[in-house]
Amino acid sequence: MAIYGTALLSLCLLAGVILGNWLGIAIGVDANVGGVGIAMLILILIAERLRKTGRIQAPTEKGILFWSAIYIPIVVAMAANQNVLAAIEGGPMGILAGALSVTVCFALVPVLNRLGQSDSEPEETL
Amino acid sequence: MNEVIDVVVQVLTKYSLITAFAVIGITVWVSYFLSDKLTRGWVHGSSIAILIGLTLACIGGIKTGGSKGISDIGLFAGIGVLGGTALRDLAIVSTAFGVRLDVFRKTGLTGILSLLIGVFVAFFVGAIVAYSFGYRDAVSITTIGAGAATFLVGPVTGSALGASSEVIALSITAGLTKSILVMSMTPFVAKYIGLNNPRSALIYGGLMGTTSGVSGGLAATDPKLVPYGAMTATFYTGIGCLLGPSVIFVLIRSIV
Numbered sequence: 001m002a003i004y005g006t007a008l009l010s011l012c013l014l015a016g017v018i019l020g021n022w023l024g025i026a027i028g029v030d031a032n033v034g035g036v037g038i039a040m041l042i043l044i045l046i047a048e049r050l051r052k053t054g055r056i057q058a059p060t061e062k063g064i065l066f067w068s069a070i071y072i073p074i075v076v077a078m079a080a081n082q083n084v085l086a087a088i089e090g091g092p093m094g095i096l097a098g099a100l101s102v103t104v105c106f107a108l109v110p111v112l113n114r115l116g117q118s119d120s121e122p123e124e125t126l
Numbered sequence: 127m128n129e130v131i132d133v134v135v136q137v138l139t140k141y142s143l144i145t146a147f148a149v150i151g152i153t154v155w156v157s158y159f160l161s162d163k164l165t166r167g168w169v170h171g172s173s174i175a176i177l178i179g180l181t182l183a184c185i186g187g188i189k190t191g192g193s194k195g196i197s198d199i200g201l202f203a204g205i206g207v208l209g210g211t212a213l214r215d216l217a218i219v220s221t222a223f224g225v226r227l228d229v230f231r232k233t234g235l236t237g238i239l240s241l242l243i244g245v246f247v248a249f250f251v252g253a254i255v256a257y258s259f260g261y262r263d264a265v266s267i268t269t270i271g272a273g274a275a276t277f278l279v280g281p282v283t284g285s286a287l288g289a290s291s292e293v294i295a296l297s298i299t300a301g302l303t304k305s306i307l308v309m310s311m312t313p314f315v316a317k318y319i320g321l322n323n324p325r326s327a328l329i330y331g332g333l334m335g336t337t338s339g340v341s342g343g344l345a346a347t348d349p350k351l352v353p354y355g356a357m358t359a360t361f362y363t364g365i366g367c368l369l370g371p372s373v374i375f376v377l378i379r380s381i382v
Contacts, residue, residue, distance in 0.1 A: 027364075030282065031282060035215075047224070048227065065220070068220040068223065071217040073147075077146060079177075080180070081183060082306060083183070090298070093259045094299025095300070097255040098307065101300070102308055109321060110320050
């Protein structure tokens, strides 16, 4: 049933966020450290295992795939919730600091990409 | 006549999450239509949709003076739920379904490196801007640098160091600007920075760090890359909050 997939996904997210918060407490930060990332790892591991043993059925998968299918609309809704006005009104210095940091980081993507290339196998294109 | 409209408003408000599905669905449809007819697919539908979303957020802010964009208007409160942290994170995690673990294993080290470089670069770029605008105390400079990391790292670092509320507000502006620019500009720069494979998406996520920016930017570039970018980006804010008020503050203090 589809709900099994959605429930599995929810449990992964909850577990990840709880672990992320624990990790935050452990290193003395009042923030969730990598909760979503941890949840993704848990889901990948469980999914790989379920597939190998053939215990995941198509309807269950649909309960997960629905959420990735609706990902873009959710991101659009997220964009509509941003405090855009505060960013515009916040003054040139804040805007400049943000914009410059984005520019520099964009420029660093190809640099880092080349840097570590040698230690891995040839990249694959999706 | 007024009563007729009141009923509509009442229903839309009562069913606000359903209203959100309808509004966002129509927005996405219009965006893909515009993308196809106006730009012949040159500008991707989802990046137009995100730009419309940001415009709606701006309108919401002007109309209500609130901080949550369009969802501050009662009628559109459901958009706040649909695009809120809970469902957004659920959707991000769901994109990991079907991803193979060995991609992360192969690029793990580069991912960590990009995270550290991303955090440090953002802080120092922000710090340089703060310095050039006349700030000379290490607390303010570090806080504004933290804002150039993400809009969460800014206030967390600022309050840990005891920065003034004016400086904290500036740091939030820097972080919001970053997140909005990453969200809207990524699809346009993607081909120039080689953002077309899992490896570069992982690096990109670590360098940018803003989860909302990265998840939006990659959605409009290539949704298949989302899990890779999101994976590293979700560690960024935590690492920023850890390093900001400690190592980076000490470093900046020793320079100024």
